[in-house]
Amino acid sequence: MMTEVRFHVRGGTALRGTAVIQGAKNAALPMIAAALLATEGRTVLRNVPAIADVARAVELARLVGATVEYHAGDRLLIIDASAVANPLLPAELTRRFRGSVLFLSPVLHRCGEVTYEGAGGCNLGTRGLDFHYRGLARLGAHIEERGSAIWIKAGQLRGSELYLDTPSHTGTESLIIAATLTPGRTVIENVALEPEVLDVIAFLNAMGARITGGGTGRVVIDGVDQLRAVEHTIMPDRIDAGVLCMAAAITGGQVTLVGGDVIDHFGVAKHKLEQMGVHLASSGAVTTATRTGPLHPINIITDTHPGFATDLQPSLMALATQASGTSYLRERIHEARYALVSELAKMGADITVDGEKAVVRGPSTLSGTEVVARDLRTGISLVLAGLVADGETVVTNGSMIERGHSDLVSRFVALGAGISREELP
Template structure:
C-alpha cells in the first residue's frame, strides 16, 4: 500500500523536470510489437506504474523488454510474439492494455482481451475500437468480460468515430498500418500524443497522412521495422507543476523540450498566473492570489479532462466562484467529496461543479479515486494547513514518475510511504 503524506505551506521554487508522456509511451509500446525484426528503443520514458504494467504485458505475449530506469529508456525486441492473450491480472490494471490488440491481430491473427483497466471515470466504452476492427474485416466476439478479436489479414475501409477517441484513433491507425489497401479515419483524435505516435509509426515505415486534421488516411504497408523514438513531454505532468507553482505562490522553470500547455496556460493566466517562454524553458510564477475561472473540458485543443481534477483544486484556492463543466467522462467528480473533507466548498450537479473559493484548506486523510483526483489531492495538500495523507498512492504512481522526490527538490514537504496494509 503506497500513500503520500504532504505538509502544506511551502512555496515551490526551482527547476521542474517534466517526464515523458504516459499517453504517448503506452501506444508506442503497443506499436513496437508491430515490428517483427530488430529492437525498438524508446527514450524519455516516464518511470510510472503504467509503463511497468505495459512491460509486463509485452513480456506476457512473448516479447523481450529491457526497462533501463535511470536512462529512462526501453528496449523492446518483439521478434517473438507468441501469445494472443492479454491476461486479466495485468490488462485490468491499466487502460493502455487495449493498445496491444492491433499488434496481436497482425502478428498472430487474434487477440484475446481478458479485460481493460484504467481510471474509474464512469462509462469508458470501446465500441469504436471494435466496430473499426470489424469494418477492417475482423471478427469480434464479445463475451461477458473477455473479448476475442480474430482476423486473417485486414483490409482498408472508411471508418468514422462518433467522438474523437484518443486510444480508439491510435488503435485503428495501428490496425490500418498493415492492412491491405487504404483506410480513412474520420473524426480522428487531434491530441499531440496521437501525433507523436503517428511520428513513430511513420519512422517505422507506416504511410499515414492527415494527422492533426481529424481526417487520417493510412495506406497499408507489408511490414514495419524497429526504430528509436523519443517520447514527447507529458503536458499533464507539466500542467500539474504549473498549478503547484500557482497555488503555493511559487516560481518554477519547467524543463521539457517544446512544451506547449495550450489552453491550460491561458486559463491559469486568466487566474493571475504569469508565464514566460525562455527558449526551451517555460517559466511560471504566481503571487498566490488567484481569480476564479470557468472550465469546459473537451477533446484537444479544448481543456483536457485529465487536468480538470487538479484545476478543481486550484479553483478551490481562488477568490470567488468557479464553474466546471465535465464533458468527456461521467464519473470525474469523485474528487469533490475529498476536497470538501479538506474544507473546500464544491457542489456537484451532474456534469457540472460549482467551486466556491477561497476557503482555507485543512489537511486530513483523503482518498484518491483515480490518478488525476490523486494528484489534485497532492496539490490541495501543498496549499493546506497541516498534514494531508492520500491513499492509494499507487493511482498517482500510475501516471507521475518520482513525484515526491521531484516535488521535494522544489521545496515541498512530501513523502511517499509504503505500508503493509
C-alpha cells in the same frame, strides 16, 4: 503481498526551483504496443516515464513474447518483438490499466488472432472498448464474445472507412495502429488532435507506415507490408507539466520546467491559467510558471484538444479553491470526473455539483486530513491541495498517482515541498 502507498503532504511552502517534465504517458503506451509490429530489430524508446502503467505495458509486451529491457534510471526502453507469438491478453493485466486495449491490434497482426480477457461481456460499451472492436470489424476482423473475453481473428483484413463518435485519443491511436499493416487504404474521420497522437503517428511513420492527415481530424493510412524497429524520443507530458505549473500557482511560487516547449501543447489550459493570474513564459525547452498576486476565479468547459483537457480539470478544481471568488467548471468528457469533490470537502473546500457543472467558492482555508486518491487525476489534485492546507494531508491509495506521475516525492522535494511516501502492508 499487496502494499498500500500513502503520501504525506505538509502545506505552507511556496514551491521554487526546477523540475524535469516526464515523458508523455499517453504517447509511451501506444508506442510500446506499436513496437510489437516490428518483426526484426530492436526498438529504442527514450524519455519513457517511470510510471506504473508503463511497467504494466512492459509486463504485457513480455507476456506475448517480446524481449524488453527497461532502464528506468535512464528512461530508456529497448523492445525486440521478433518472437511475439502469444495471442492471450490475460485479465490480470488488462484489468489493471486501460492502455492494455492498445495491444489488441499489434497482437492480432502478429498472431492472426487475439484474446482479450476481462472485458466483462455486456460491459464492453461502458469500458470504452466498443470503438476498438467495431473498428477492427470494419477492417474485416471476425469478433466473438466468449464470456468475459473478446476473441478476434484477423481473417481477410482490408482498408475501410472508419469514424469515431467522439475523438478519443486512445481510440484514434488504436485504429491507426490497426490500419498500418492492413492492405489498402483506411480513412478515419473525427480523430483526436492531441499532440500525443501526432507523436505516435511520427513514430509509426518512422517505422515505415504511410500515415497522412495528423492534426486535421481526418487521417489516411495506406497499408504497408511490414514495419521496422526504430529509435524515438517520446515528447514531454503536458499533463505532468500542467500539474507542476499548478503546484507553483497554488503555493504562490515559481517553478521552472525543463524537458520541452509544452506551452503550445496546453491548448486552452494556457489561457485559463493566465486568466487566473499565473504567468507562463517559454524559452526553448524551458518553461517557467510564476504566481505573485491573488488567484482569480475562472470558468472552464472541458473538451477534446485543443480544448481544456479533462485530465487537468481536477487539478484546476484544487487551484480554484484558493481563488478569490466563484469558479464554474463544466465537465463534458468523463462523467466520473467529480470524484475529487467529496475529498476536497473533507479538507474544507466549498464545492457544489449540479449535473455536469461544479461550482467552487473561494478562497477556502484547507485543513490537512486523510483523503483518498480515487483515481490518478484525483490523487495528484489532492497532493496540490495538501501543499496549501494547514497541517498534514494523508493521501491514501497513492498507487493511483504512480500510474501517471514518476518520481513524485523527489521532484516535489527538490522544489521545497514537504512530502513523503509510505508503504503499508
